[in-house]
Amino acid sequence: MNMAYTVQVGDKNPKGVEALIVSAFEEIHQIYNNWNPQSEISRFNALPAFQPHTLSKELAAMLLAVDRLVHLTDGRFDPTVEPLARLWKASLCMGELPNLTESPRIGWHHIHFDGETVWKDQEGVAIDLGGIAKGWAVDQILERVENAGYDHLYVEWGGEIRVKGRHPSGRAWRVAILGGPSLELKNQAIATSGSYRQNWTIDGVSYTHIIDPRSKEPLQAPCIQSVSILAPTCMEADALATALMLFSSAKQAKSWADSYGFQVWLN
Numbered sequence: 216m217n218m219a220y221t222v223q224v225g226d227k228n229p230k231g232v233e234a235l236i237v238s239a240f241e242e243i244h245q246i247y248n249n250w251n252p253q254s255e256i257s258r259f260n261a262l263p264a265f266q267p268h269t270l271s272k273e274l275a276a277m278l279l280a281v282d283r284l285v286h287l288t289d290g291r292f293d294p295t296v297e298p299l300a301r302l303w304k305a306s307l308c309m310g311e312l313p314n315l316t317e318s319p320r321i322g323w324h325h326i327h328f329d330g331e332t333v334w335k336d337q338e339g340v341a342i343d344l345g346g347i348a349k350g351w352a353v354d355q356i357l358e359r360v361e362n363a364g365y366d367h368l369y370v371e372w373g374g375e376i377r378v379k380g381r382h383p384s385g386r387a388w389r390v391a392i393l394g395g396p397s398l399e400l401k402n403q404a405i406a407t408s409g410s411y412r413q414n415w416t417i418d419g420v421s422y423t424h425i426i427d428p429r430s431k432e433p434l435q436a437p438c439i440q441s442v443s444i445l446a447p448t449c450m451e452a453d454a455l456a457t458a459l460m461l462f463s464s465a466k467q468a469k470s471w472a473d474s475y476g477f478q479v480w481l482n
Contacts (some may be wrong), residue, residue: 225367244274291458297343307415327337350453377404406452
């Protein structure tokens with residue numbers, strides 16, 4: 216939540232945009248932010264198994280979108296994985312492998328919701344939306360400003376980007392991919408995920424910070440180093456960029472993306 220953001224409005228004389236941005240971030244903080252112990256998602260996570268939580272319409276919409284992405288990626292994207300990721304990272308930072316005999320319970324199949332309520336069927340299961348929070352926030356900001364009557368927008372937070380319309384000069388919005396091409400975006404979003412910033416080597420094996428929810432282990436080098444993907448929304452791009460990191464090769468990742476019509480750049 217401390218990352219800098221950029222919002223550019225290509226329309227003349229924009230008014231009230233700052234208030235719309237603040238309202239979007241306030242919603243993120245009050246509903247989806249795991250670091251806020253009073254947020255709706257934190258209150259759900261604190262509940263025991265089988266106790267239902269009545270969903271706000273905002274979180275219901277988010278969970279419906281998350282469920283679609285979990286199934287689309289065959290479980291490569293799974294927002295219950297964060298407790299396991301923290302366990303691995305804490306151990307790797309100390310130069311050792313974690314004791315997994317009592318590892319956190321993870322798995323989206325433990326989460327159940329019917330559109331009005333949500334519950335979990337195992338103690339300790341928790342939802343962490345950090346993997347898509349930036350993308351969701353970018354979408355919320357752009358859509359709120361768009362609904363206020365502005366047609367030319369560029370929204371970026373933590374490297375996740377979504378645009379609408381055109382740059383004030385009349386050209387398309389341009390985005391450069393690190394180590395890749397410069398793109399002209401047209402009512403699209405782009406997100407990047409990478410394994411190159413956090414690595415630990417133990418007993419000759421190089422581990423990254425990205426956890427595969429299916430194997431319950433970190434991605435190991437050699438592996439895909441970065442993925443950038445275009446999608447209709449930034450939340451989709453955010454989730455899919457991480458999921459594509461978990462394919463065994465760039466060729467397989469690109470083949471999967473091509474089959475769904477997504478443009479990707481892999482290193």
